[in-house]
Amino acid sequence: MKNTMKKMLAAVLAVIMVAGILAGCSGNGGSKTEAKTGKNSTFAYLVDTTDLEKPTLDLSNASGQLKKVLDAGVLTIATSPDYPPAEFVTEDGKVFGSEMMLAKYVADCLGVDLAIETMDFSATLTAVSTGKVDIAFSGYGWKADRAESYELSTGYTGGDDINYHTLIVPAGQEDNYNEFTDFVGKHIMAQASSLQQMYVEDQIIALNPDGGTNLEFVATLDQAVLSLASGKCDAVAMDGSTAEMYVEQSDGKFALSGLHFDLTMYGDYEGNVAAAKKGETEFIAQINKCIDMAMEKGYYENFYQEARKLAGIDDEE
Amino acid sequence: MGESIFSVLYKYWPIFLRGLLGTLEYASIAVAIGTVLGALIAVLRLSKNKVLYGISSVYVNVLRGTPLLVQMYIAYFFIPMAIPALNSIDKVYYVMLALILNSSAYVAEIIRGGINSVDKGQTEAARSLGMTASHTMFRIVFPQAIKNILPSLGNEYIAMIKETSLAGTFMLYELMYTRTLLANKFLVWQPLFIIAGIYLIVTLVLSAIVKKMERKLSVSD
Numbered sequence: 045m046k047n048t049m050k051k052m053l054a055a056v057l058a059v060i061m062v063a064g065i066l067a068g069c070s071g072n073g074g075s076k077t078e079a080k081t082g083k084n085s086t087f088a089y090l091v092d093t094t095d096l097e098k099p100t101l102d103l104s105n106a107s108g109q110l111k112k113v114l115d116a117g118v119l120t121i122a123t124s125p126d127y128p129p130a131e132f133v134t135e136d137g138k139v140f141g142s143e144m145m146l147a148k149y150v151a152d153c154l155g156v157d158l159a160i161e162t163m164d165f166s167a168t169l170t171a172v173s174t175g176k177v178d179i180a181f182s183g184y185g186w187k188a189d190r191a192e193s194y195e196l197s198t199g200y201t202g203g204d205d206i207n208y209h210t211l212i213v214p215a216g217q218e219d220n221y222n223e224f225t226d227f228v229g230k231h232i233m234a235q236a237s238s239l240q241q242m243y244v245e246d247q248i249i250a251l252n253p254d255g256g257t258n259l260e261f262v263a264t265l266d267q268a269v270l271s272l273a274s275g276k277c278d279a280v281a282m283d284g285s286t287a288e289m290y291v292e293q294s295d296g297k298f299a300l301s302g303l304h305f306d307l308t309m310y311g312d313y314e315g316n317v318a319a320a321k322k323g324e325t326e327f328i329a330q331i332n333k334c335i336d337m338a339m340e341k342g343y344y345e346n347f348y349q350e351a352r353k354l355a356g357i358d359d360e361e
Numbered sequence: 362m363g364e365s366i367f368s369v370l371y372k373y374w375p376i377f378l379r380g381l382l383g384t385l386e387y388a389s390i391a392v393a394i395g396t397v398l399g400a401l402i403a404v405l406r407l408s409k410n411k412v413l414y415g416i417s418s419v420y421v422n423v424l425r426g427t428p429l430l431v432q433m434y435i436a437y438f439f440i441p442m443a444i445p446a447l448n449s450i451d452k453v454y455y456v457m458l459a460l461i462l463n464s465s466a467y468v469a470e471i472i473r474g475g476i477n478s479v480d481k482g483q484t485e486a487a488r489s490l491g492m493t494a495s496h497t498m499f500r501i502v503f504p505q506a507i508k509n510i511l512p513s514l515g516n517e518y519i520a521m522i523k524e525t526s527l528a529g530t531f532m533l534y535e536l537m538y539t540r541t542l543l544a545n546k547f548l549v550w551q552p553l554f555i556i557a558g559i560y561l562i563v564t565l566v567l568s569a570i571v572k573k574m575e576r577k578l579s580v581s582d
Contacts, residue, residue, distance in 0.1 A: 125532065125545070132545040135376050137534060161452065162532035167434070174438045176448065266549035273550075289547040293363040356546065 091145040091350065093152045096343055099333040101153060109320065110327040113178050119151040119158050122172065122180040124165035126264060129285050129351035130183045130316065142202055142351035143181040143316065146344055153334040169194065172319055179320040185239030186313030194319040195328040200335050201307065201315030202348025208284040209243055209305040212291060214272065218299040224248050228255035230278040233268035236261035239316065240281035243305040273297060285357050369551040376539050381559055383535035387528055388521040391460035396514065398461065399468025406473045424466035430527050433459040437531060456528050467517055475510035476502060508578040515571035519564050536560065
């Protein structure tokens, strides 16, 4: 009995060790999504911002979060890399996307490095509140309740013609939807706390609050797409780039509704915003200056187009 | 709709392989270290000292009575909040910490249960033959207990392989994370079935090994 036991024990240990060694080959590389980017180094996935014009920031009297960032020499951001082209990961775990390029630009403006912490979307704002990261760029839209709990930056968008927001519907039904009122009373899905949730609420449900429109939230967009495929809902609201890709992937099962949500009604907060800890007004004010410059000079539009190519939404020229 | 499961598997098999290796790595480390830690906790749980017993009971009950995902969140967000110097540590260590502690609590109960399952008469007989308490434990009780413990540890490893899927929440490269990677390529349903298939194959193979082990260990009964 003793021998059998020893053999078994040896076998168990061997299995665990082999698994460990095998896994060792895979390394921790994948887990190290934290992509520290030196000021002087350029990464293929981040834009080279050295030649881009930067705003003059007065950082001499920095306090709070801003001082922390400057002292540490690193701007740490949180993102949920599941939202191409704004943020996404490639097979080797590198983080790409237009918002990541913007974050790199902001870090360069502040004269610090950029570190990216990736996590689930639901965790990104927790990371901001707990001080795990300095700021989060994760495709947020401006929302009243969000603005109450966080300091939100000004909005940024990659250009109205390509950075639009729409709904996809089952193929063949797109002709039934000629204006947003046609969606009243329908079952629509959108990602929880996304920009599209707000658009559906403001531009469809608000048309007729008693119209019986059923807006259902999903944690990730793929859940909504699966629901649309199985007939569980009538339409899914999403951003244009994503919509185009899903329609293309669907083998003719989905179609674009052709309607674009009106973004201009949101003024300064048109597009996406970044979120920092509540009360860090000085920090966000400096970041806003960088974002304003990126928008004014057309840098962000360029980031967005580059990111679309990287995500495979546009073919490389 | 879209590409078939097989074409996705064919195109992206290195991703799934890397995910599987990540899963095995995290589960192996968690159970290996968890076993050492769990053995210590089990000793405390069996102790006659009320304080040690109380502490170890709280430890086991808290870790077994709360969801692993909650433990991961707390480890990831609140340890560095309490000790800011730890903020620069890679997140893999926080997630692994949660996995190891969680596993240790389950292993502690496995070991305690295994030792308690040995008939009391064995201890009494050994002691009346003049063996010391530690002699009795290591020569008489433990060799019999291990027959119950080893298969249960195998099952804990199988359970941990499935539990590590929660690490994908923090974007650690394991099987469930491949879903995020491929959703970025707008492949939404195929990865789920591939991932489920891989988990199933791995757990079935390991279950068969555990069964075989159980049979061999029971030969002497």
